[in-house]
Amino acid sequence: RNKQSWIIAMAGSPSPLTTHVLNTAMGVPGSNMSLSLYRQDPSTNAWNLITTGTTNDDGRCPGLITKQSFTSGVYKMHFETAQYWASMGETCFYPHVEIVFTINDPGQKYHIPLLLSRFSYSTYRGS
Amino acid sequence: MMAAAESGPLTTHVLNTADGVPAARMALSLHRLDSRLMIWTMLSVGTTNKDGRCPGLISRETFTPGMYKLRFETGSYWDSLGQTSFYPYVEVVFTISEPEQRFHLPLLMSRFSYSTYRGS
Numbered sequence: 180r181n182k183q184s185w186i187i188a189m190a191g192s193p194s195p196l197t198t199h200v201l202n203t204a205m206g207v208p209g210s211n212m213s214l215s216l217y218r219q220d221p222s223t224n225a226w227n228l229i230t231t232g233t234t235n236d237d238g239r240c241p242g243l244i245t246k247q248s249f250t251s252g253v254y255k256m257h258f259e260t261a262q263y264w265a266s267m268g269e270t271c272f273y274p275h276v277e278i279v280f281t282i283n284d285p286g287q288k289y290h291i292p293l294l295l296s297r298f299s300y301s302t303y304r305g306s
Numbered sequence: 307m308m309a310a311a312e313s314g315p316l317t318t319h320v321l322n323t324a325d326g327v328p329a330a331r332m333a334l335s336l337h338r339l340d341s342r343l344m345i346w347t348m349l350s351v352g353t354t355n356k357d358g359r360c361p362g363l364i365s366r367e368t369f370t371p372g373m374y375k376l377r378f379e380t381g382s383y384w385d386s387l388g389q390t391s392f393y394p395y396v397e398v399v400f401t402i403s404e405p406e407q408r409f410h411l412p413l414l415m416s417r418f419s420y421s422t423y424r425g426s
Contacts, residue, residue, distance in 0.1 A: 261401070275399060299422065301414075
């Protein structure tokens with residue numbers, strides 16, 4: 180049984196929330212970047228950690244959240260951008276990038292990419 | 307007569323890329339991280355003018371090296387236009403190690419996307 184089918188079998192259905200980090204300065208995926216996903220507690224406004232992970236060779240991080248856990252609310256993706264550039268011996272204007280977004284319809288799929296250089300970044304809501 | 311140049315070492319410009327207009331009347335605030343206490347201190351708060359700019363964010367004297375955050379109230383902005391937005395707010399956190407330079411941090415945004423870069 181190969182590793183990929185084992186991962187899919189263990190993970191169940193794919194995460195309804197995905198990300199993809201692209202290093203636009205070098206034209207490569209942003210691999211080996213640490214990131215974490217939080218959900219905001221609506222009564223206290225505190226951020227609760229859901230997952231931490233590291234992007235793979237393709238700049239992706241599967242398994243961010245399960246369908247069951249993906250409820251309506253305010254979420255935050257945190258990307259360790261300066262740490263990523265430091266691992267390549269470079270500085271980054273942004274010590275980290277946080278993207279805060281509102282999920283009103285958790286039945287949909289949400290793709291939150293981060294296109295990043297040392298001095299710029301962008302993101303959009305994909306599916 | 308030349309219009310007053312946008313002075314100050316740190317400036318911003320918010321563009322509504324969905325409608326192709328400056329994002330006027332957006333509330334925003336500038337914060338600096340107190341690295342001893344590890345808390346954010348608000349330095350200034352303002353609203354973008356009809357050109358999407360907000361002069362006077364910080365003076366040269368106050369602009370010391372450190373970690374800063376510009377927070378844009380994007381959710382309230384779109385709400386005032388009768389629309390929803392994917393992002394309740396946008397915070398751009400950046401490191402200033404050479405405060406003698408000029409830093410222009412625009413925000414280009416729509417309801418479902420945004421981008422920023424370090425300009426001068």
